[in-house]
């Protein structure tokens with residue numbers, strides 16, 4: 001459980017590894033997949049045997065990454081690296097057996113629990129892909145167009161297309177360097193920020209219908225049941241963007257979306273405005289995440305009770 005604060009050291013250690021599995025969080029987003037994909041491809045380029053390990057299929061929109069994912073038996077890995085994984089409990093259930101033996105963690109979550117033998121955490125990076133960009137530079141591994149696209153995907157994803165306050169001058173600098181590789185940035189941004197399937201619009205309609213306000217409209221919460229999701233035939237992964245719907249309502253300071261999982265439990269996503277720490281709210285329920293975006297799980301109970309439970313805690317926490 002030690003901390004590495006120098007990326008040069010990470011580079012040195014990676015060079016000494018072989019037969020590596022790369023793991024990331026369940027419901028992987030662009031940053032998780034971009035980090036895993038680019039690191040995998042980079043290490044393969046210098047002759048390492050590496051696979052990304054998943055328990056579930058990844059969302060269809062990320063299909064271009066599939067070649068790098070190990071669905072067969074590799075061999076038992078000698079090393080395990082995690083990327084964009086704040087805590088080992090966020091691994092897919094089928095990967096929990098690796099949780100206790102992660103050698104290296106490369107992450108940008110402020111809430112990272114330092115579960116690996118060696119932990120490199122830079123919470124000033126808007127996206128984990130920023131760290132991977134620096135790392136490959138240090139290692140002298142040249143980016144190709146696919147890698148530049150993977151990194152751009154992670155950065156634009158975690159900054160909400162360069163809108164969130166985690167965006168820095170360095171974020172733009174790296175994005176500019178990536179654009180020199182002739183990447184399809186416009187297509188990527190359209191695909192991830194504008195295009196919506198009819199099914200997603202249907203699930204959004206349900207969210208708007210279920211919207212509930214607390215604390216003088218400072219809190220807005222909504223939910224979708226597992227039945228809603230399966231009735232519409234939606235792949236659970238496709239719902240990622242719905243978490244930010246309540247916080248877009250004018251005057252709302254804390255937004256939450258409760259999404260029921262197949263187990264009946266609810267995955268709660270918290271979004272906050274500047275000045276309110278979403279991570280602190282999620283921590284009250286044993287969750288975590290970023291300053292303005294965090295999450296936690298709640299047991300299978302009537303959703304009205306859960307909304308009330310969470311809003312009461314937030315009201316108390318905020319002194320509202």
Ligand SMILES: [Mn+2]
Pocket residue numbers: 031032084108127128158
């Ligand atoms: Mn990330």
